[in-house]
Structures are given as structure tokens and as C-alpha cells.
Amino acid sequence: MVKKSKASKGSSGTKSGEGGKSKKQKKGSGKGSSSSRRKEARQELKEANKRPQKRAHGKEVDETRQRLRSKWLERQLSRGPGSRVGPERRTLLLEMAQLQLAAGRSKAALQSLREALDMDPEDVDFAVRGPLLCLYLDKAMTEEAASLLKGPLFEDAMQGDLPAEPSAKQREAVTAGCYSIALLSYISVRVVREYKKPKAVEEAEERLLKRLQKAHQQNPFIAEFLAFAPAFESTFPFGCELPEASGAEKLEEQLLEALRYCCQWGGRGQAPVWLDTNATVRRFIRETLFEAEDASDAAPLAPLAEASPNEAPVLQRWRRAREEAMQLWATEMAQEAGFGREEQMEEEVLTEDEEIRDPGH
Numbered sequence: 001m002v003k004k005s006k007a008s009k010g011s012s013g014t015k016s017g018e019g020g021k022s023k024k025q026k027k028g029s030g031k032g033s034s035s036s037r038r039k040e041a042r043q044e045l046k047e048a049n050k051r052p053q054k055r056a057h058g059k060e061v062d063e064t065r066q067r068l069r070s071k072w073l074e075r076q077l078s079r080g081p082g083s084r085v086g087p088e089r090r091t092l093l094l095e096m097a098q099l100q101l102a103a104g105r106s107k108a109a110l111q112s113l114r115e116a117l118d119m120d121p122e123d124v125d126f127a128v129r130g131p132l133l134c135l136y137l138d139k140a141m142t143e144e145a146a147s148l149l150k151g152p153l154f155e156d157a158m159q160g161d162l163p164a165e166p167s168a169k170q171r172e173a174v175t176a177g178c179y180s181i182a183l184l185s186y187i188s189v190r191v192v193r194e195y196k197k198p199k200a201v202e203e204a205e206e207r208l209l210k211r212l213q214k215a216h217q218q219n220p221f222i223a224e225f226l227a228f229a230p231a232f233e234s235t236f237p238f239g240c241e242l243p244e245a246s247g248a249e250k251l252e253e254q255l256l257e258a259l260r261y262c263c264q265w266g267g268r269g270q271a272p273v274w275l276d277t278n279a280t281v282r283r284f285i286r287e288t289l290f291e292a293e294d295a296s297d298a299a300p301l302a303p304l305a306e307a308s309p310n311e312a313p314v315l316q317r318w319r320r321a322r323e324e325a326m327q328l329w330a331t332e333m334a335q336e337a338g339f340g341r342e343e344q345m346e347e348e349v350l351t352e353d354e355e356i357r358d359p360g361h
Contacts, residue, residue, distance in 0.1 A: 070099045077096065093116040094113075094128070097112035097113050101131075110139070126167070129153045130169075134270055135267065137183065137270065138267055138273055145180060158177050179218075181211055189208050191277050212285070212288060220302040233271075238272050242259050243313050249312065252312045283336075
């Protein structure tokens with residue numbers, strides 16, 4: 001048996017000691033790395049807490065509120081006080097129809113409005129007939145719209161059977177009726193071309209002009225929007241939210257009435273319904289109402305109040321949109337004049353060629 005020397009033992013002891021020390025250092029270095037990672041994580045969490053929290057945008061908040069309100073209305077209509085036939089149920093149905101239109105559920109909104117009208121066929125407060133008519137037209141239900149216009153809800157009111165000082169809803173319903181019957185006439189005469197005989201066509205054209213002029217007299221700003229829709233749409237997009245009236249000014253009421261009709265009623269507004277008829281509807285409105293040769297010397301567009309720092313926001317926005325509309329008007333007239341000149345030159349060339357080839361000359 002060979003005995004190990006002390007030196008070898010010492011050397012081995014030294015090595016083992018060094019090895020133990022190195023192991024201890026590694027263990028310590030592991031602790032340091034884990035603690036540093038924890039420190040970094042705490043620092044990152046601290047920095048994250050300092051950052052501003054992301055909040056929902058206004059549109060998201062509005063959509064959430066609408067969903068919550070819709071659920072509450074559904075409960076009221078199914079189990080609450082609104083489950084019984086009466087004025088309260090009708091009020092809830094009208095509010096539900098507005099929320100359904102805002103959510104793009106036009107079929108459900110149509111059912112709500114029809115039920116509300118069945119509960120009050122005379123529509124004493126004028127709350128149903130206008131929105132229902134515009135929804136019919138938005139869904140291309142022209143027969144239902146025509147039937148509603150010919151009935152007592154619109155016929156009497158459009159013939160002037162209103163109080164001396166009609167309410168805002170009464171005026172707005174009449175405005176919707178005037179423009180809707182003009183729209184149906186335009187579709188019949190200029191799109192579908194129902195009339196074939198010259199005399200019938202002439203009479204239909206005359207009715208169309210009279211109805212459009214009557215609608216223009218009822219609210220001239222709607223016709224302005226329709227004629228120059230690309231300019232106004234950039235400021236007032238279809239389906240946009242509109243500001244509340246800031247006062248009782250008649251001009252502001254007319255502008256908001258025009259914008260509700262063009263941008264909201266029927267879900268997306270009635271301006272898209274007009275524009276979907278054909279490619280020449282804007283030009284027809286513009287030439288008929290704003291460029292007619294027999295028009296008076298008055299300005300073609302309805303006057304606006306002089307600009308002031310405290311004017312209503314909707315008036316400020318309309319003023320900006322009108323400036324863009326004037327530029328659009330000038331551009332379109334220049335283009336149409338150019339096209340007309342090109343067509344005339346082509347006709348002159350054809351005539352000259354025919355004269356050269358004509359053996360009779």
C-alpha cells in the first residue's frame with residue numbers, strides 16, 4: 001500500500017479548497033445575476049407604471065354606451081314598464097330605433113318604427129313619419145315610401161295643413177316629404193324613364209321641376225349639399241355626428257335640419273340615396289336650381305350671416321364647406337364647357353366631311 005505524501009495531500013487539499021472556493025463564487029455569482037434580474041424587472045414595472053395608461057377613444061366609448069343602452073331598452077321593452085302597450089313603450093321604441101340605425105341594424109329599426117306608428121297611427125308628435133320615410137328610401141322600398149307620402153301623414157302637412165308656428169319636428173317632417181317626393185319623381189322620370197309618350201314625358205318633367213323647386217324653398221341648404229356633395233362630404237361625412245343647436249337661431253336650425261336629412265336620416269343620410277340614382281343627378285340639381293336662365297338676380301345660394309367669432313360651430317363648418325363647393329362648381333363648369341366645345345368641334349368636322357363627300361354639291 002502506497003502512502004500519499006503530505007505534500008501531495010496538501011496540494012490536493014489546496015486544489016480542493018480552490019475548487020470549493022470557485023464553486024462558492026459561482027453560487028454567489030448566480031445569486032447576483034438573479035437579484036439583478038429581479039431589480040431590472042422591478043425597474044421596468046416602475047417605468048411602466050409611470051407611462052400614461054391607454055384609454056378608449058371617444059368612438060369606442062360611444063359604442064360601448066350605445067350597447068349598454070340598447071340592452072337596457074331591450075329589458076324595458078320585454079319585462080319592464082315598456083312591455084305594455086302605451087306611450088312609454090312607443091317612446092322606448094323610438095329611442096331603440098335610433099340606436100339600431102346607429103349600429104347599422106336597419107331591419108330591426110324598421111320594425112321598431114313600424115310598431116311605434118301602429119301604436120299611434122296619426123303620429124301626433126311627428127316623431128315617426130320622417131325617419132320611417134327616409135328608411136324606406138334608404139332600403140329602396142319605393143312603393144312603401146310612395147304610399148306613405150300619399151297618405152294623410154304627409155299629404156295634408158305638405159299642402160300647408162300645419163299650425164301657424166309649426167314645431168321643429170313638424171317642419172323637418174315636411175322637409176323630408178318635399179325632398180322625398182322630388183327624389184321619387186327624379187327616379188321615375190330620369191332613371192327608370194316610366195313615361196314614353198312625348199306629352200306624358202313633358203308633364204312628368206314639369207312635375208319634377210315643381211317638386212324640386214318646392215323642396216328647395218322648404219330648405220335651400222339641402223339642395224346646396226346635394227348639388228355639391230363631394231365638397232360638403234369632406235366636412236360633413238355621411239353618418240357623422242352633428243353638434244347640438246347652440247341657440248334658437250333660424251339659420252342654425254335650418255343647417256342642422258339639412259345635415260340631419262343629408263347625413264343621418266335613414267341610417268347613413270339621404271344624400272347617398274340621391275347620389276346613387278345616376279351620375280347626372282348633381283348636375284341636374286345644380287342647373288335646375290342654381291344656373292337656371294330665368295332665375296332672379298338674387299344670389300343662387302341661400303345667404304349666410306356675416307362671419308363672427310361667436311357664431312355657431314355648424315355655421316363655421318358650413319362656411320368652409322361652401323368655399324370648397326364654389327371651387328368644385330367652377331371646376332365642373334369649366335370641364336363641362338370644355339367637353340361641350342370638343343363635341344361641337346367633332347360635329348363640325350363630321351359636317352365638313354359629309355359636305356365633301358356629298359355628290360349633290
